[in-house]
Amino acid sequence: MHRIPLRAWTVLSAAVLVAAWLTLTWGGYVRDLFLPPPDELWDGFWDLVTDGYKGRTLLEHLEASLWRIFAGFVTGAAVGTFLGLAMGYWRSVEALFAPFIEFLRPLPQLAYLMLLIIWFGIGETSKIILLFLAALPVSAVAARDGVRNVPVQRIHAARSLGASEWQIFRHVVLPSALPEIFTGARIGVGVVYGTLIAAEIIAGSSGLGWMILDAGRFLRSDYVFVGILLIGLMGLALNWALVALEARIVHWAGR
Amino acid sequence: MTQFIAAPDRRTLLKAGLGLGGAALLGATPRRARAAGPDKINIAYFVGTSPTMIAKGDGWIEDLTKAKVNWIEVGSGAEINTAVAAGSVDIGLGIGSSPTSAGLAQSIGYEVIAMLDNIGPAEEMTVRTAANIKTPADFKGKKVGTPFGSTSHFRLMGFLKVNGLTQRDVTVLDLRPDALVAAWQRGDIDAAYVWSPAKSKVLAAGGEVFRTYDKLEAAGYVIADVIVARTAFTQAYPDAVVSILKANSQALDMWTATPDKAAELIGKQAGVSTAVAKEDLLQYDFVSPKVQLDPAWLGPPGKPGRFAEVLQGTAKFLAEQKSIRSVPDLSVFQKGINTGPLAQALA
Numbered sequence: 001m002h003r004i005p006l007r008a009w010t011v012l013s014a015a016v017l018v019a020a021w022l023t024l025t026w027g028g029y030v031r032d033l034f035l036p037p038p039d040e041l042w043d044g045f046w047d048l049v050t051d052g053y054k055g056r057t058l059l060e061h062l063e064a065s066l067w068r069i070f071a072g073f074v075t076g077a078a079v080g081t082f083l084g085l086a087m088g089y090w091r092s093v094e095a096l097f098a099p100f101i102e103f104l105r106p107l108p109q110l111a112y113l114m115l116l117i118i119w120f121g122i123g124e125t126s127k128i129i130l131l132f133l134a135a136l137p138v139s140a141v142a143a144r145d146g147v148r149n150v151p152v153q154r155i156h157a158a159r160s161l162g163a164s165e166w167q168i169f170r171h172v173v174l175p176s177a178l179p180e181i182f183t184g185a186r187i188g189v190g191v192v193y194g195t196l197i198a199a200e201i202i203a204g205s206s207g208l209g210w211m212i213l214d215a216g217r218f219l220r221s222d223y224v225f226v227g228i229l230l231i232g233l234m235g236l237a238l239n240w241a242l243v244a245l246e247a248r249i250v251h252w253a254g255r
Numbered sequence: 256m257t258q259f260i261a262a263p264d265r266r267t268l269l270k271a272g273l274g275l276g277g278a279a280l281l282g283a284t285p286r287r288a289r290a291a292g293p294d295k296i297n298i299a300y301f302v303g304t305s306p307t308m309i310a311k312g313d314g315w316i317e318d319l320t321k322a323k324v325n326w327i328e329v330g331s332g333a334e335i336n337t338a339v340a341a342g343s344v345d346i347g348l349g350i351g352s353s354p355t356s357a358g359l360a361q362s363i364g365y366e367v368i369a370m371l372d373n374i375g376p377a378e379e380m381t382v383r384t385a386a387n388i389k390t391p392a393d394f395k396g397k398k399v400g401t402p403f404g405s406t407s408h409f410r411l412m413g414f415l416k417v418n419g420l421t422q423r424d425v426t427v428l429d430l431r432p433d434a435l436v437a438a439w440q441r442g443d444i445d446a447a448y449v450w451s452p453a454k455s456k457v458l459a460a461g462g463e464v465f466r467t468y469d470k471l472e473a474a475g476y477v478i479a480d481v482i483v484a485r486t487a488f489t490q491a492y493p494d495a496v497v498s499i500l501k502a503n504s505q506a507l508d509m510w511t512a513t514p515d516k517a518a519e520l521i522g523k524q525a526g527v528s529t530a531v532a533k534e535d536l537l538q539y540d541f542v543s544p545k546v547q548l549d550p551a552w553l554g555p556p557g558k559p560g561r562f563a564e565v566l567q568g569t570a571k572f573l574a575e576q577k578s579i580r581s582v583p584d585l586s587v588f589q590k591g592i593n594t595g596p597l598a599q600a601l602a
Contacts, residue, residue, distance in 0.1 A: 033340060033361055053577060055422045114437065122428065122438045205429050217333035217404045218357050218578040219340060
């Protein structure tokens with residue numbers, strides 16, 4: 001078995017899935033309402049590319065979603081990481097913020113969606129805040145644990161060599177915590193991604209998440225599938241970008 | 256059962272039976288269909304001020320069908336469509352004509368078996384008094400909220416079209432009724448096209464009615480709420496469907512005969528005061544079952560009425576909106592109306 005390259009297994013699983021899809025749809029076993037055949041999916045995609053969806057082009061929907069993810073994730077991860085580093089470094093900061101972070105982390109975003117609408121309106125602000133709140137606790141916890149897990153010996157060694165507190169933080173704690181911060185960021189992207197649809201429920205008329213929701217209302221499964229594929233591929237691309245960035249910045253991790 | 260739609264089906268069935276040489280089957284088919292009622296009926300409904308709520312609240316449907324009813328609360332017709340397509344809902348009470356048109360166009364397997372009401376002025380444009388909107392042209396640059404895919408959305412788009420406005424002139428936002436009220440209270444939107452209780456709430460919070468319905472109805476933008484039944488369910492349990500329609504028309508009779516008592520019961524079910532319930536109820540034109548059988552509406556069994564054209568007109572709008580792929584022939588909507596059980600319920 002070990003002679004078969006791993007890639008072949010991946011190709012095989014994809015091929016089985018596609019074959020099942022073709023058989024079920026073109027074979028007439030499943031109605032297009034439940035699972036659109038490849039040609040309809042392509043037509044749907046082409047339709048979206050050329051004509052757009054409800055007043056906006058596909059690119060505009062894509063852009064709207066990407067912007068929200070970017071804004072929510074970057075702000076959430078930045079504030080979260082900063083807070084997490086402080087929490088890991090100073091117990092008092094941790095005591096100040098931990099209850100809120102721990103409470104917020106498992107909270108389903110839909111639970112407070114309505115409050116965000118009332119507080120921040122139906123525009124971009126409430127959507128980005130929702131994504132911000134999704135990204136923040138994940139990053140904070142990752143950064144805090146990253147700092148916590150720095151071997152004490154390293155800090156002691158640096159201190160005995162006469163390093164200042166700032167130097168210890170900058171040259172010992174931060175680099176040691178970086179791999180965990182990156183792991184947190186990748187999980188954060190996932191969470192933000194998962195929250196996107198919830199965010200776009202708020203007075204949408206733009207965004208891939210909204211498009212999927214709206215098309216789903218009318219059982220336009222071709223658009224729904226196209227939207228899911230696009231969102232999925234975008235998520236993969238984002239993850240790859242983060243992995244590449246991680247390999248660049250924390251190339252020593254795991255060695 | 257209906258003569259118009261089911262008859263060919265049954266004939267084919269009988270022919271098949273005869274072809275198999277099954278004389279016993281010939282006798283067995285109707286008996287099997289009639290003898291046993293369903294154990295459980297899955298009924299999707301909206302919480303709202305409609306006489307149907309009396310039939311629900313007082314258990315009339317359970318009494319008449321002698322079946323257990325699984326009441327499923329929904330927030331939109333789209334949910335009913337999805338649930339029927341999945342086979343989880345047998346009867347949809349009060350689904351709007353827009354989602355119904357979409358459902359029939361996509362042949363998800365249900366039929367319109369009765370109407371609840373002609374919506375008329377019950378769904379209407381509300382404008383913020385402070386926004387100073389007096390003519391259709393004043394809507395330019397304004398934000399209007401409506402739940403997408405609803406009958407209200409259909410009317411709103413009709414309003415824009417009739418007045419030569421586009422979505423570039425007016426920002427149309429997709430807001431569920433509860434979110435719409437929140438957005439209104441914050442001052443995020445200038446106008447709303449929606450139904451009660453959201454409508455009464457925005458009216459109470461600095462809104463006034465901007466009348467559109469009469470002109471829109473004249474221009475063909477008729478909207479209504481109907482009752483749909485999964486075709487396979489109607490075929491299997493025709494008697495149960497007749498019973499459900501009987502219970503519904505009894506509820507309507509009660510509203511007509513004793514509006515105050517009915518409003519109290521309905522209000523209790525919908526969670527609003529008797530006064531609010533009555534006020535809401537008065538805005539709907541609850542078309543009596545007899546009138547529904549008129550060619551102007553659903554038509555008598557076997558002769559689908561004008562409502563099929565309303566549904567096709569709605570489908571044209573939905574196709575423009577890309578909500579459905581193409582506009583089916585009128586015959587698709589005519590076949591989607593089955594007033595056989597309704598005629599039986601009246602008999």
